[in-house]
Every structure is written in structure tokens, then in C-alpha cells.
Amino acid sequence: MANEIIEGILEGLRLIFTFDPEVWGVIEVSFRVSLTSTFLAALVALPIGSFIGLRKFKGKKEVTNLINTFMGFPPVVMGLIVYLLLSRSGPFGAFGLLYSTSAMIIAQFLLAVPIIMGTAKAAIESVDPTLKETVLSLGANERQLWWELIKHSKKSIIAGFLVAFGQAISEVGAVMIVGGNIRWETRTFTTSIVLQTRMGEFGMAIALGVILIVIAFIVNYGLTRLQTRVD
């Protein structure tokens, strides 16, 4: 087994540096889907989440509970829901989006929205209340206050974004169901590893796993650098 792991790691390095088209295709699909869905989710979830964190309103507790529940929504159930919606015999079947990267983006977008929303809301709420008072006493309106609080809690917000991205790129159930693991098209790191393992190609599976971990490390390192620089 130890041999297989070492061979797998070497195989992984070889595949990356010889620019194996299939491996790079898998990398490309994984990143395109995860980044797009997380980015879109941030666009929707950040304003709403921070707004919920800023305002006090009736039913806020219930909304919070709802968001927290959906933060842990089982991805494979989301895959099932999106499958049923996009299936040819489902309500949005006419678009023919099932088994495409669009379907994967939709599923991961729906999974990422509550995560980013929840962390943004918590980040805004955890800002020192005296800062709020200071900003308001300087004559800021609500929009300016909102902007100040977002700037102040950008670290936590970026962390939320990272969590959502990490979930998206390592998720397997939903993308398998709605993407179909089609070679050259909707095959990601995770679905590819499932396939290679079941085909007994452990070298290739380990190789992809290693590449996934290394790339995740690089992205996280870069984002952490960015995070420390903005202070």
C-alpha cells in the first residue's frame, strides 16, 4: 500500500508536469464550476447576509435558524433536488441542462449561498458595538454604516468564502448526480477519484487526490496572503 501511495504521488507529479490533457481538463472543470458557483453565491449572499446581520427585525431568529439549517444541507440531497428540477420530465427539463457544468454550478451555488450568508451575518453581528455607535455618531447613514462594518469584518467574510469554496471543490455527491461524471465534460477531481477507485486504478486516484490537495493548499495560501495584506 505504501508503494502505491508513493507511486501515486509520483504519477500525479508526472501527469501535472507533462500537461496531461485529461488531468488538466479535470482541473479546469473543477475550478470553473467551484469558482463560478462560489463567486455567484457571494454576490447574492453577501448583501443579504450582511443586511440581516445589520438590521433588527421581527422573525430574525427564525431566519437565522433557517440559514443555519441550510448551512449544513446535505449536498447529495441538493443534487437530488436539482436533478429532479432539471430532468427532462421535471419542470425545467426543456432547457436540457442536466448533465452539464451549468447543472453543477446551480447545485453548488445553492449549497454555497447559505454558508456565505451565514458567515457574513455572523461577521457583521460580531463587530464591536462601540464601532457601530462611533460610526453613527459621526453622522453616517445606514448604507455608510453597512459599508464600514463590511470593511471591518472582511476577514471573516473571506473566511466564509473560503469555506464555501472548499466545500464546493471537495463535494462529490451532488456533482455526480447532476453532472453525470462525463469524461472531458463534467468530470471533476472528486468524481474522477470515485471512478478510478472503482476501476482499481489507485495510482491515478491518488495522483488526482494529491493534485487536489496541492492546488487547494496553493489557493488557500494565496488567499491567506491576500487576507493579511488587506489589513
Added chain:
Amino acid sequence: MSTRKPLKQLIIEHKTAVLLVLIIVAGGSIGTYFAIDYLNAQNPERITLATTTSTYDSGLLDYLLPKFTEQTGIQIKVLSVGTGTAIQYGKDGNADVILVHSRSREDNFVNASLGVDGIPYGIHRACIMFNDFIIVGHETNPADLQPGDNITTVMTKLRNAIDTGNMTYYSRGDDSGTHSKEKALWAEIGVDAEIRWQNQPNKYTETGQGMAATLLMTYEDVEAVHEGYTLVDRGTWLSFYENYISLNILAESIGGEDLLLNPYGAIPVNPILHPHVKYLSACRFVGFLTSPYGQSLINAYRKNNQILFHASFGICNHNCSCTTTNDEIAIWSPFQAEYAGLTV
């Protein structure tokens, strides 16, 4: 620093504009994805094939499909699932053509009275190829299967060994073609495995996974008390047995017993039920598979120097518990014409 500061200033001064640009860029990108995927779904030159894990995991399709694409320009998306799922995809219109192995369910698929309002899910079935099923297990062979055993003896020995707790049978348990065949084999000796060994996974394990994954689980079960056996199609077995060195063929078809034969059929999905399916392209694909060119490609495919699938269109009446009628031959011959004269 001198260049960064004005930019930051610019962003702060034009927050709304920046936000707007971001939204437009994001909306544009997602819109483009959706548009591309939508257009691809309409493109008659891109069809979806729902098939079994055995045809895909054995590498046959990766070998055949590029040759089809080269000839016709039609690209094929492959969904590698079990026969049951593939048939369901066909019924729902999520696939344009299916390639599966469960003759009775294929017949139901093209049977008008079992379709929707008298319209069958698929119109024409074509017999493509066949191989056979074998039963594999560990060398110690606690069920004591012997090479000359016929299938009834084999199943009886397996049942007894399971009952006494000497072995574990690994079932696909996923409604696949192999799973149907396994149920049919148990039925031969009057056993309903799912009921007899219900909730006893150390006797009868339902893996719920593909053929190769199930083989892997059978192989990993090396405990002395209960050892793994499973039913596998020869195609998958020949592609993988190098990975499962401690498994052996313990039972196979003797003297051409029909029960262990495994014919594969292809059926385009009916465009009357699902107007969006690319019927013509699907028929061209079936034409390719049934043409002399496609058939000789199937016969030429080797893994570990062994033939995995035997082409059977038009000749299967004799040797693979399957039938091709003259009507079927007449239906598919026009679609075979474009591959005339091609050789392997």
C-alpha cells in the same frame, strides 16, 4: 503603491458602478455557460448514451466512440450507470439512446402496452454483442464449487454455504443487469435472496455500486470466517482480474447453458414521447454498432490479450440466448450503409 491608491480611490468613489460591473460580468458568465449548455443540448451532433458500468469500465466505449465520432462528427456523452438506471434515464428522456443488458427489461422498454398511452419508450431494439457471466471467489472456496457443476448445483452450494455462514455473497443490489441476472439465478432454485438473507450483510451484502466496485469489495473480503463470492460479467472480469489477484473463476457456463449468457442490446429513445431526443443521430449510432465495421471493432477489442465482447448482430439466435428477427435486420441495414467498406 502609487498606481494602487488611485484605483482603490476609484473603486470607493464608484461603488455602485463597480458593483454593477461585477454583477454584469457574473451574470454574463453564467448566462454564457447556460447558453452554451442549452445550445449543446439542442445540437443534433451531441447525443447522450446511458449505459452500464460493464461497457464503460471495461474500456470498450473509450475504444469505440472516437471511431464513431471520426466517421460521423457526432459526439457522445456517456452516462455510465446500471441497467436499471439507464432504462429509467431513457424513460425520462434524459438519454437519447441506451445500451444495456437485461433482455426482459429491454423487451418491456419497446413494448407498446407498457409505455405511455400505448406508445413504447423505445421503438427498435438491436442486439449488439454478448459475453457471459461467471462466479468468482477466493481460492479457499468454502462453498466447494467444482468446475463441472451446472448452474443449479452451483446456486444450491452457494445457498448452503451462505446459510451455514461460511461465505458472503456480494450482490450489486442496484437494479442493474447483473443484479437482474443474479435474481434470476437464485430464482432457479427458488430462493429470493433479498428476503432470505434480509438484514444479514455478513451473509448477503448488497453493495449498491458498480461491477468493478463490487469486485473490489469481494476481493477485499479475505476474512477466514466468511469469504466473498460474486457474479460478474466476463468483460469486466477480464479488464480487472489483474487487480484482484486472489480471486478466481469458480463457476462458469458449461456446455453453452443459456442462463449465464449475457446479451447487450441498444435502443434509441422514442421521439414521439420525447420530441427533444436526437433520434436520427441515435439511430446512426446503433447503425454503427450493428454495421460490419462496428461489429468487427467489438470483436477486435482486447484487454489483457483477451476478447471481452463477442459481436452478435444477426447471428445471435444460435449462441447467446437472444434473438434478431428479419424485421430488425431490415430496420437497421439502411443505418449501416454509411459505414460500408470501413475496416478495422
